[in-house]
Amino acid sequence: MKQASKIIRQHILSLLADGQFHSGELIAQQVNLSRTAVAGHISQLADWGLDVFKVKGKGYRLNQGFALLSxxxxxxxxxxxxxxxxxxxxxxxxxxxxxxxxxxxxxxxxxxxxxxxxxxxxxxxxxxxxxxxxxxxxxxxxxxxxxxxxxxxxxxxxxxxxxxxxxxxxxxxxxxxxxxxxxxxxxxxxxxxxxxxxxxxxxxxxxxxxxxxxxxxxxxxxxxxxxxxxxxxxxxxxxxxxxxxxxxxxxxxxxxxxxxxxxxxxxxxxxxxxxALDLFADKKIVLQMGDKRFSGIDRGVDQSGALLVETEDGITRFHGGEVSLRGI
Structure with a gap:
């Protein structure tokens, strides 16, 4: 995204963040653009997940205001x-x-x-x-x-x-x-x-x-x-x-x-x-690693961060990678 557009959208975002109505005309004056151009920028913000709605005669407003990160x-x-x-x-x-x-x-x-x-x-x-x-x-x-x-x-x-x-x-x-x-x-x-x-x-x-x-x-x-x-x-x-x-x-x-x-x-x-924070401590779990499935009891982790799973064959260590984990 071009720096100019970035600055304009940041300005519009800062205006709308208070959760109050802002007229398209006022926003246009603030960013020195036409109301049509402002509408385009707000449409892009909406595409990015900003919950903006427009009321005729009042302008634009967020569904819920929020405090900007600073x-x-x-x-x-x-x-x-x-x-x-x-x-x-x-x-x-x-x-x-x-x-x-x-x-x-x-x-x-x-x-x-x-x-x-x-x-x-x-x-x-x-x-x-x-x-x-x-x-x-x-x-x-x-x-x-x-x-x-x-x-x-x-x-x-x-x-x-x-x-x-x-x-x-x-x-x-x-x-x-x-x-x-x-x-x-x-x-x-x-x-x-x-x-x-x-x-x-x-x-x-x-x-x-x-x-x-x-x-x-x-x-x-x-x-x-x-x-x-x-x-x-x-x-x-x-x-x-x-x-x-x-x-x-x-x-x-x-x-x-x-x-x-x-x-x-x-x-x-x-x-x-x-x-102490383990969600599945001492519970039965299933791990999916590619096409292979492993089940056992969650026995914590070792010093390398590997998951320790108790199976019929004893304790097996699982490292990262394509492993998903869910409780039974």
């Missing part, structure tokens, strides 16, 4: 706001894709903990290339950069560590009962609340440059949105919509606290934390 506001909730870059983009195809582009272009300019957030993700992805649906203003979509000097092998268990960090951040919002589904999903009330997507750039034997992608449902009512599986959101659980800037800061802070120790010592220390 790097400045996020930093206010961080103990060390200058430690790394916090950047908010109005529209991106994917925060992970954007971070990977920056790794390719300017690896030396990135610092561990740098974060990109987006109000609108037009092509967000989950594991196995599944589409991540994120309504505008209703989710937290972000990617953090972190480097691993000892290479790809030192990242074992990273997605599990990120899940633990997210659950720790949620405690600051009085959410004590979030759980983890191996290897990278966060559940609340037995339904998916958030997902983690780890992607890696770099050569074997050299520093691994990781992109930690997080998508978290803040206000995604299951009566209005079908994301392909049963899901939960924070608004439904709390009875009110939490401040997304404060939420983003809590997740960033939690990752900043845990990642340095994980980088140096691995996942071992965090195994008991993950197992």
């Amino acid at each position: 790097a400045e506001h996020i930093k206010k909730h961080l103990r060390r706001p200058g430690l790394s870059m916090i950047q908010v983009e109005p529209v991106l195809p994917s925060t992970n894709a954007e971070m990977k582009l920056r790794i390719a272009k300017a690896r030396h300019d990135l610092a561990d903990g740098d974060v990109i957030l987006a109000e609108v993700q037009t092509d967000g992805k989950g594991r196995h290339g599944r589409k991540w649906t994120a309504p505008v203003g209703g989710s937290l979509t972000m990617s953090m950069y972190w480097s691993f000097p000892d290479g790809y092998q030192s990242m074992a268990g990273l997605s599990l560590l990120v899940g633990v960090a997210i659950c720790e951040a949620l405690r600051k919002f009085n959410i004590e009962d979030a759980q983890l589904k191996w290897p990278n999903d966060i559940y609340l009330n037995g339904r998916k609340l958030a997902g983690v997507l780890i992607e890696v750039e770099g050569q074997i034997g050299a520093t691994a440059h990781s992109v930690i992608g997080i998508g978290l449902n803040v206000n995604v009512p299951d009566t209005q949105y079908d994301v392909g599986q049963p899901h939960s959101d924070l608004t439904g659980y709390l009875g009110e919509t939490p401040d997304r800037n404060r939420l983003a800061a809590a997740v960033i802070e939690s990752l900043r606290e845990m990642l340095p120790e994980f980088t140096q010592q691995g996942f071992g220390k965090f195994v008991p934390y993950w197992e």
Whole structure:
């Protein structure tokens, strides 16, 4: 998308975010365009998931207003706001894709903990290339950069560590009962609340440059949105919509606290934390790996983050890849 269009849509988004009516004429004056051109930009925003409706004589209004993400506001909730870059983009195809582009272009300019957030993700992805649906203003979509000097092998268990960090951040919002589904999903009330997507750039034997992608449902009512599986959101659980800037800061802070120790010592220390949050602990499960199915009892994880499944033949370890997991 051209920079000019990006700026115009960001301006329109900031105007509509208050949930009040704004006339097409007023918006046109603000962005110095014709009302027809404004209508085109709003139509594009609607295509991206913005729930805009128009009333003759009143103008445009969002079905529900929301507080925009703001790097400045996020930093206010961080103990060390200058430690790394916090950047908010109005529209991106994917925060992970954007971070990977920056790794390719300017690896030396990135610092561990740098974060990109987006109000609108037009092509967000989950594991196995599944589409991540994120309504505008209703989710937290972000990617953090972190480097691993000892290479790809030192990242074992990273997605599990990120899940633990997210659950720790949620405690600051009085959410004590979030759980983890191996290897990278966060559940609340037995339904998916958030997902983690780890992607890696770099050569074997050299520093691994990781992109930690997080998508978290803040206000995604299951009566209005079908994301392909049963899901939960924070608004439904709390009875009110939490401040997304404060939420983003809590997740960033939690990752900043845990990642340095994980980088140096691995996942071992965090195994008991993950197992205490395991959604299927000591339950019968089925894993689908390609055309093969395995069933057994979930017995936690090892220091590499592999899932331990008790079968008739004893304990079998399962690593990542094309593995889906569901309780029986």
